[in-house]
Amino acid sequence: MMATSYTPAVIGGGSMSDINGLDHMGRPSDAVFGEEIGESCGVFGVFGPDLDVARLTYFGLFALQHRGQESAGIAVSDGAGVTVYKDLGLVAQVFDEQRLAGLDGHLAIGHNRYSTTGSGSWENAQPSYRAIGDRTIALSHNGNLSNTSALAEQLGVLQETLSDSELMTEAIGRELDGTDWERALARVLPTFEGAFSLTIMDNDHLIGVRDPLGFRPLVLGRVDGGMVLSSETCGLDIIGADFIREIAPGEVIIIDEDGVRSIHPFTNVKQRTCVFEFVYFSRPDSTMSGQSIHAARRRMGERLAVEHPADVDVVVPVPESGIPAAQGFAAAARVPYVDGLVKNRYIGRTFISPTQQMRDQGVRMKLNPITQELEGKRVVLVDDSIVRGSTTRQLISMVKKAGANEVHLRISSPPYQWPCFYGMDTGRREELIASRMTVDEIADFLEVDSLGYLSLDGLLAATAIDPNRFCTACLSGDYPTAISVSR
Numbered sequence: 001m002m003a004t005s006y007t008p009a010v011i012g013g014g015s016m017s018d019i020n021g022l023d024h025m026g027r028p029s030d031a032v033f034g035e036e037i038g039e040s041c042g043v044f045g046v047f048g049p050d051l052d053v054a055r056l057t058y059f060g061l062f063a064l065q066h067r068g069q070e071s072a073g074i075a076v077s078d079g080a081g082v083t084v085y086k087d088l089g090l091v092a093q094v095f096d097e098q099r100l101a102g103l104d105g106h107l108a109i110g111h112n113r114y115s116t117t118g119s120g121s122w123e124n125a126q127p128s129y130r131a132i133g134d135r136t137i138a139l140s141h142n143g144n145l146s147n148t149s150a151l152a153e154q155l156g157v158l159q160e161t162l163s164d165s166e167l168m169t170e171a172i173g174r175e176l177d178g179t180d181w182e183r184a185l186a187r188v189l190p191t192f193e194g195a196f197s198l199t200i201m202d203n204d205h206l207i208g209v210r211d212p213l214g215f216r217p218l219v220l221g222r223v224d225g226g227m228v229l230s231s232e233t234c235g236l237d238i239i240g241a242d243f244i245r246e247i248a249p250g251e252v253i254i255i256d257e258d259g260v261r262s263i264h265p266f267t268n269v270k271q272r273t274c275v276f277e278f279v280y281f282s283r284p285d286s287t288m289s290g291q292s293i294h295a296a297r298r299r300m301g302e303r304l305a306v307e308h309p310a311d312v313d314v315v316v317p318v319p320e321s322g323i324p325a326a327q328g329f330a331a332a333a334r335v336p337y338v339d340g341l342v343k344n345r346y347i348g349r350t351f352i353s354p355t356q357q358m359r360d361q362g363v364r365m366k367l368n369p370i371t372q373e374l375e376g377k378r379v380v381l382v383d384d385s386i387v388r389g390s391t392t393r394q395l396i397s398m399v400k401k402a403g404a405n406e407v408h409l410r411i412s413s414p415p416y417q418w419p420c421f422y423g424m425d426t427g428r429r430e431e432l433i434a435s436r437m438t439v440d441e442i443a444d445f446l447e448v449d450s451l452g453y454l455s456l457d458g459l460l461a462a463t464a465i466d467p468n469r470f471c472t473a474c475l476s477g478d479y480p481t482a483i484s485v486s487r
């Protein structure tokens with residue numbers, strides 16, 4: 001049983017839990033197997049005097065669980081005060097009926113965390129919060145600031161003592177003291193650099209913020225007379241909310257009893273949304289800029305089949321994120337699509353740490369082959385990305401051991417060569433296999449019969465969105481902001 005002892009649900013309530021990692025779509029992650037791209041985070045918010053805002057936020061976070069599994073938290077205001085409850089673990093582990101019943105109010109924000117900066121400790125769980133005079137502010141952050149040193153210096157605090165999200169909370173709190181939200185945000189937000197989609201609240205206001213490059217998504221919806229903010233549209237769908245629109249890059253939405261208003265405090269706005277939201281991070285049933293994520297991933301597979309055809313018997317996805325691209329590949333190549341690998345969907349934060357021997361064969365923890373579908377076949381395996389390569393190598397070995405005659409690997413994105421500084425945890429540049437090896441060398445290392453990556457042009461075309469609106473830094477080295485840390 002997980003070693004957890006809960007403290008009362010008050011501001012700062014929560015506990016330490018002894019946990020292990022799992023990556024996006026529920027796969028055990030770096031902490032267990034040392035591979036995979038880390039998630040960014042999920043943010044959510046609801047304003048509605050007649051709504052059970054904590055319960056709606058719980059379900060919103062449940063839908064956004066894929067964006068972060070390390071900790072979950074909800075802050076609720078009843079007008080008189082703000083209550084924050086957060087803890088390490090999945091949403092369904094952190095909250096139960098009893099705990100939600102103690103979170104009563106008319107507005108709430110929530111957060112799912114995947115640590116990209118700072119440790120995975122309870123202190124870094126969100127929402128973060130500060131008391132400002134007779135009110136309390138709470139903040140949930142998806143992204144990563146790239147100017148934390150300058151911000152810490154400006155605030156006169158030690159950078160190591162606060163996460164980037166706490167630095168923002170501190171900076172906003174100081175500006176807000178004695179003034180209103182519009183003025184405070186107009187002054188403080190332009191001092192933040194990097195990626196930040198935020199939901200913020202105090203006793204009476206719910207606020208949504210998207211950085212001027214719009215790295216991370218944030219959408220606005222309506223439910224039963226209330227207003228909702230969510231990282232993705234799937235967070236609206238789960239509570240039956242209607243999608244209104246995306247928050248624009250550089251836009252701030254303020255929601256209170258007077259209604260909804262929008263301000264634009266940034267002077268230099270140019271959209272650079274993370275292209276990996278389309279490749280990997282967002283849920284396939286979400287939409288972004290009017291495009292279905294699932295349909296875009298299918299198109300990536302179709303293009304991959306044209307760019308890198310393979311003479312094979314079956315197309316097999318690496319579940320789950322490789323499924324739509326494999327479907328597209330199979331349709332375009334007119335080759336049967338088969339489920340040759342099964343993923344264990346039920347590994348949660350309570351996942352017991354495997355023995356060293358099991359860790360060495362790590363991929364079996366999350367994927368197991370269906371021998372009958374692979375035996376004697378020439379297989380094209382479709383996945384969304386290769387980061388460090390060690391897990392992929394194990395996977396290829398497993399498919400071969402299951403009897404595949406040939407294994408051809410197709411990746412529905414270009415080689416991942418540069419680290420991300422905008423909220424994705426991919427390690428340092430030297431850890432990225434594509435920064436050290438050519439495609440042929442990677443194929444040799446993985447021991448595949450052939451390897452093909454989707455081109456950057458092919459990826460961007462598959463999104464069906466203006467290519468100039470994307471960040472592609474990890475694929476191209478073209479960073480949209482100045483980076484002050486070592487690459």
Ligand code: SF4
Nearest residue numbers: 274420422471473474
């Ligand atoms: S560097 Fe890559 S992962 Fe990071 S925001 Fe840009 S496209 Fe996304």
